Amino acid sequence: MPATTLAAVPATATALPAASPLPWPVLLGPLTQAETQALEACAVARDLPERATVFARGDAATALVVLVEGEVVLGQAGAGPALKAQRVLRGPQWLDAASAWAPHRHGCDALTRTPCRVARLPLALLRPLLVQRPALALRLAELLAREVARLGEQAHELMHKDAPARLAGWLRRQPDAGPGVLRLGERKRDIASQLGMTPETLSRLMRSLSEQGLIAVRGYTVRVLDRRALERLAGA
Amino acid sequence: MPATTLAAVPATATALPAASPLPWPVLLGPLTQAETQALEACAVARDLPERATVFARGDAATALVVLVEGEVVLGQAGAGPALKAQRVLRGPQWLDAASAWAPHRHGCDALTRTPCRVARLPLALLRPLLVQRPALALRLAELLAREVARLGEQAHELMHKDAPARLAGWLRRQPDAGPGVLRLGERKRDIASQLGMTPETLSRLMRSLSEQGLIAVRGYTVRVLDRRALERLAGA
DNA sequence: CGACGAGTTGAATGACGTCAAACACAGTGG
DNA sequence: CCACTGTGTTTGACGTCATTCAACTCGTCG
Numbered sequence: 001m002p003a004t005t006l007a008a009v010p011a012t013a014t015a016l017p018a019a020s021p022l023p024w025p026v027l028l029g030p031l032t033q034a035e036t037q038a039l040e041a042c043a044v045a046r047d048l049p050e051r052a053t054v055f056a057r058g059d060a061a062t063a064l065v066v067l068v069e070g071e072v073v074l075g076q077a078g079a080g081p082a083l084k085a086q087r088v089l090r091g092p093q094w095l096d097a098a099s100a101w102a103p104h105r106h107g108c109d110a111l112t113r114t115p116c117r118v119a120r121l122p123l124a125l126l127r128p129l130l131v132q133r134p135a136l137a138l139r140l141a142e143l144l145a146r147e148v149a150r151l152g153e154q155a156h157e158l159m160h161k162d163a164p165a166r167l168a169g170w171l172r173r174q175p176d177a178g179p180g181v182l183r184l185g186e187r188k189r190d191i192a193s194q195l196g197m198t199p200e201t202l203s204r205l206m207r208s209l210s211e212q213g214l215i216a217v218r219g220y221t222v223r224v225l226d227r228r229a230l231e232r233l234a235g236a
Numbered sequence: 237m238p239a240t241t242l243a244a245v246p247a248t249a250t251a252l253p254a255a256s257p258l259p260w261p262v263l264l265g266p267l268t269q270a271e272t273q274a275l276e277a278c279a280v281a282r283d284l285p286e287r288a289t290v291f292a293r294g295d296a297a298t299a300l301v302v303l304v305e306g307e308v309v310l311g312q313a314g315a316g317p318a319l320k321a322q323r324v325l326r327g328p329q330w331l332d333a334a335s336a337w338a339p340h341r342h343g344c345d346a347l348t349r350t351p352c353r354v355a356r357l358p359l360a361l362l363r364p365l366l367v368q369r370p371a372l373a374l375r376l377a378e379l380l381a382r383e384v385a386r387l388g389e390q391a392h393e394l395m396h397k398d399a400p401a402r403l404a405g406w407l408r409r410q411p412d413a414g415p416g417v418l419r420l421g422e423r424k425r426d427i428a429s430q431l432g433m434t435p436e437t438l439s440r441l442m443r444s445l446s447e448q449g450l451i452a453v454r455g456y457t458v459r460v461l462d463r464r465a466l467e468r469l470a471g472a
Numbered sequence: 473c474g475a476c477g478a479g480t481t482g483a484a485t486g487a488c489g490t491c492a493a494a495c496a497c498a499g500t501g502g
Numbered sequence: 503c504c505a506c507t508g509t510g511t512t513t514g515a516c517g518t519c520a521t522t523c524a525a526c527t528c529g530t531c532g
Contacts, residue, residue, distance in 0.1 A: 076392060076396070084392075084395070084396050086388075086391065086392060086395065097381075098380070098381035098384035098385060099381070099385065100381075101377050101378045101380075101381030101382075102378055102379075102381035102382035102384070102385050103382070103385045107385050107388045107389060108388065108392070127374065130370060130373065130374060130377075131370040131371065131374070132370075134366060134367040134368075134370045134373055135367065137366065137370055137373035137374065137377065138363065138366060138367070138373065140377055141337050141366075141373065141376055141377055141380060142337045142338055143338075144334070144337075144377060144380035144381055144383075144384060145333075145334035145335070145336075145337030145338035145339075145380055146337075146338040146339070147380075147384050148334035148338070148380060148383050148384055148387060149334060149335065149338050149339045149343050151384065151387035151388060151390075151391055152322075152343045152344065152387060153343060154387075154391050155322065155387055155390050155391050155394060156312060156320075156322065156344070158391060158394035158395060158432065159320070159322070159394060159429075159432035160312070160320050160432070162519075162520090163519080163520070187478075187479095188478080188479070189478075189479085193395075194395075196394065196395035196396070197520075197521090198520075198521060198522080199478085199479075199480090200479090200480080200481085200520090200521075200522085201519090201520055201521070203479065203480055203481080204480090204481085204520090207480085207481090398487075398488095399487080399488070423510070423511095424510080424511070425510075425511085433488075433489090434488075434489060434490080435510085435511070435512090436488090436489075436490085436511090436512080436513085437487090437488060437489075439511065439512055439513080440488095440512090440513085443512085443513095
């Protein structure tokens with residue numbers, strides 16, 4: 001049953017709208033007018049075409065990077081176009097809020113999957129701003145802490161859970177677009193890569209879960225039939 | 237060749253010295269006198285015996301936690317004493333600088349391996365202090381960012397590298413205690429757990445690397461014979 | 473139409489985990 | 503000094519889960 005491929009990974013097709021204020025509330029939570037203006041003042045936005053590299057592993061990181069709009073794959077590029085994806089981000093979202101602070105080099109590659117707008121907040125400008133407005137600095141700490149929690153969780157999963165459990169966990173975490181329905185927003189090979197498995201294994205697992213009646217798969221749409229069993233599986 | 241076990245994992249034997257100032261420079265870098273005093277004012281230290289739990293996964297996290305002295309295992313406890321270790325920390329070191337900010341729950345269990353002194357910095361006290369002294373807040377952001385980088389690296393390794401590569405990478409990262417000599421400071425089962433493999437596999441890998449002439453193992457001492465080859469192996 | 477890329481499926485290999493036994497060493501008490 | 507015990511490591515045999523390699527399908531684009 002070679003699952004009919006539905007409209008493969010919808011891409012934001014058209015050109016980006018003209019410059020507009022950045023989505024700070026999504027990135028940092030509710031801000032005062034003054035804070036927003038201050039951030040706006042030091043942010044530099046630029047547009048990138050499809051398949052461009054936003055930054056590469058090892059590049060000097062001098063700014064926090066925000067994905068304003070579009071889709072970006074984060075991962076480690078091997079030889080050729082073979083990218084070992086870790087994560088696909090859809091704007092608005094932070095692309096890299098950490099590297100500029102600490103190792104001063106980006107830890108992975110970032111490639112656009114669609115035309116994108118990204119903004120850079122040079123740390124040299126941000127630093128005095130944060131000194132002046134400590135509330136923002138605390139927001140940032142919160143942000144980074146959340147990232148630490150997420151990555152710690154991920155590391156634990158990869159170390160101690162097998163492939164079915166990781167998939168179940170991933171499915172559980174996906175935002176559902178309807179009652180028990182979720183739409184996969186990335187290529188399955190990218191999902192597989194994120195989960196540390198091959199596309200073949202992912203395919204087989206999907207089939208296995210279907211046959212067990214936990215989910216129903218049709219192309220890029222997954223219906224969750226037995227949420228309870230899925231959680232049990234993920235909990236391993 | 238059943239490698240002679242040398243003085244297994246030295247433990248800090250004796251009772252802890254009386255209260256003393258906390259090692260802030262190690263934790264946050266060089267500080268002014270005023271900053272040190274301010275931190276000292278809101279830190280609460282306490283001593284714990286061996287095998288005590290500092291905090292457990294899911295506990296409410298209301299403070300940053302510092303390991304002042306002693307050794308703590310970070311991991312996820314399963315049933316009984318079977319702890320899936322992620323990391324062994326030796327004081328002075330941060331135990332958990334993130335959880336209090338973000339999910340407000342600790343993400344893993346922390347168990348003492350030796351008598352320890354730990355200090356808590358309640359976020360409720362720290363927050364106003366950071367507002368007042370933004371320089372400290374930036375230091376903290378740096379700290380968290382470094383953690384993000386470390387965890388990201390780790391996740392990548394677990395996702396895309398096999399066991400030999402992970403071991404080689406780990407060996408490469410260990411601080412050597414002599415020219416090409418390094419002393420393992422933890423039980424091998426803990427090392428294995430950190431690397432996401434079983435003790436048996438680790439043992440076999442060590443042997444395999446010895447036979448290939450990359451390292452020489454005697455108990456808890458490892459001599460690196462071919463650093464170049466080790467790096468190549470880790471780079472997979 | 474043919475070429476290409478994404479996904480699926482099957483068979484074979486291999487890496488790693490599990491289970492069980494043996495061994496080394498430290499500490500104990502005779 | 504010698505058993506005896508407990509913990510940690512090593513080794514071997516075996517099973518299994520996941521990757522690899524290959525063929526095949528489907529849909530899209532030229």
